[in-house]
Amino acid sequence: MSLVAGYVGLLQTERVVPWAKSPPGRYRRVEDHVGSVAATGGIVSSAGTTTGANTVTSPVGAAAPTNNAGAPSPAPAAISQAAEDFRRLLAGFEPDELTPSSCADVAEALAKTEMACAAARARAAARAARAGEHRRRGFADVQDWLSSRTGSTMGKARAEMETSREAEKHPAIADALRQGEVSLSQAEEVVRVEREVPGSAEALLEVARRSGLGQLREEARKVTLGSLAPEDLERRQHQARHFRHWRDALGMVCFSGALPPDVGVGIANRVDAEAARLRREVGPEGKSEPFEAHAADALVKLLQGQGEGSGRTEVVIVVDLSAYRRGHAHPGELSHIVGGGPVPVRSVKEVMKDAFVKAVVHEGVKVLRVKHFGRHMKAEIRTALELGQPPGFEGAKCSLPGCDRRYSLEWDHVRPFSRHGPTSYDNMQPLCKPHHWEKTQRDKGVS
Numbered sequence: 001m002s003l004v005a006g007y008v009g010l011l012q013t014e015r016v017v018p019w020a021k022s023p024p025g026r027y028r029r030v031e032d033h034v035g036s037v038a039a040t041g042g043i044v045s046s047a048g049t050t051t052g053a054n055t056v057t058s059p060v061g062a063a064a065p066t067n068n069a070g071a072p073s074p075a076p077a078a079i080s081q082a083a084e085d086f087r088r089l090l091a092g093f094e095p096d097e098l099t100p101s102s103c104a105d106v107a108e109a110l111a112k113t114e115m116a117c118a119a120a121r122a123r124a125a126a127r128a129a130r131a132g133e134h135r136r137r138g139f140a141d142v143q144d145w146l147s148s149r150t151g152s153t154m155g156k157a158r159a160e161m162e163t164s165r166e167a168e169k170h171p172a173i174a175d176a177l178r179q180g181e182v183s184l185s186q187a188e189e190v191v192r193v194e195r196e197v198p199g200s201a202e203a204l205l206e207v208a209r210r211s212g213l214g215q216l217r218e219e220a221r222k223v224t225l226g227s228l229a230p231e232d233l234e235r236r237q238h239q240a241r242h243f244r245h246w247r248d249a250l251g252m253v254c255f256s257g258a259l260p261p262d263v264g265v266g267i268a269n270r271v272d273a274e275a276a277r278l279r280r281e282v283g284p285e286g287k288s289e290p291f292e293a294h295a296a297d298a299l300v301k302l303l304q305g306q307g308e309g310s311g312r313t314e315v316v317i318v319v320d321l322s323a324y325r326r327g328h329a330h331p332g333e334l335s336h337i338v339g340g341g342p343v344p345v346r347s348v349k350e351v352m353k354d355a356f357v358k359a360v361v362h363e364g365v366k367v368l369r370v371k372h373f374g375r376h377m378k379a380e381i382r383t384a385l386e387l388g389q390p391p392g393f394e395g396a397k398c399s400l401p402g403c404d405r406r407y408s409l410e411w412d413h414v415r416p417f418s419r420h421g422p423t424s425y426d427n428m429q430p431l432c433k434p435h436h437w438e439k440t441q442r443d444k445g446v447s
């Protein structure tokens with residue numbers, strides 16, 4: 001707790017409800033950059049997605065030789081022949097001879113085919129491996145055989161086989177894989193959550209079909225976190241904490257790990273703020289380096305106790321005032337770390353004992369009325385915006401409908417600053433970098 005002590009903010013949501021209709025705030029996740037404070041952090045809601053479709057169970061290891069459409073399997077020779085023809089076609093493919101629009105069509109068609117191929121490959125490999133075929137081909141180990149044939153790692157080969165085996169127990173997942181609608185990595189995520197929260201697969205497959213792995217993981221996190229009582233979640237997070245390090249080929253010290261959100265979110269936010277500060281300092285020429293490089297510098301500085309405390313709130317806990325007074329939350333009442341998922345009210349009280357509590361909200365309502373016409377945003381407004389949109393307060397994300405990006409966010413004046421838009425809670429919104437750029441171009445066009 002030492003790293004975050006003194007940086008906890010308590011929000012009394014009773015006082016905040018009048019904020020409705022306001023734009024969401026901003027929140028950047030450092031786990032995307034650091035790659036270590038991940039996994040256990042997250043955001044909650046959508047308990048509704050955990051009910052519905054029944055889980056279909058079939059005996060483990062039972063092979064499913066026919067496909068879901070009931071059509072007979074094509075002869076293996078036909079697949080091998082078609083694959084060879086297709087590879088020949090691809091070898092001669094020249095994107096420069098096509099229009100950009102046709103190239104986009106080809107890219108999309110190939111992406112789908114690639115996923116369908118990977119799924120079929122994993123199923124074929126699993127069947128071959130069960131019969132010990134890899135040994136007849138000179139490999140003592142299945143993963144060794146697969147990784148040498150696919151050019152990937154043993155870990156990935158193992159994960160793919162497990163996913164494909166597990167997916168066969170759930171017709172909807174198996175079918176989405178066969179049709180090339182989702183990737184094996186996506187299916188792995190869906191399978192994992194389905195195991196934790198039976199009946200969640202259908203809704204997650206929908207997310208997987210229309211978005212990438214990042215957004216699916218976020219949805220998966222919501223489903224998993226929403227299915228657990230806060231006390232159970234906290235216990236499991238505590239058990240899942242870990243840190244390990246190793247050396248890579250370059251001699252770099254690499255590390256990975258996972259921290260419970262009550263400490264992890266604070267550390268992530270500090271690294272992020274410090275990295276952003278360092279990036280501003282280096283000026284335009286240093287900007288060619290990726291954000292991750294500055295985040296690494298920031299981490300070192302903070303571990304050495306040299307980071308510049310910017311004085312901003314680093315962990316914000318949203319809790320309903322009545323839940324806080326009672327000591328536990330009733331259904332529908334909030335008690336969560338912004339950007340970190342639910343926490344038991346008891347833990348909030350624990351945290352507050354040794355922390356300086358910044359009662360954001362007490363003055364919060366007033367804060368929102370603060371308007372000024374300088375470009376620079378006041379810290380109180382920023383803090384309020386970073387909570388995200390009421391009533392969930394799940395942290396800021398890009399305000400463009402359907403975008404949902406939570407990293408590399410920038411603050412946008414809804415009514416442009418150049419046209420006397422105030423720097424106020426109501427007129428500021430987070431936008432991801434690309435959408436902020438687009439908005440600025442549009443604003444320029446109008447003025």
Ligand SMILES: [Zn+2]
Pocket residue numbers: 398399400403404405431432433434435
């Ligand atoms: Zn966006």
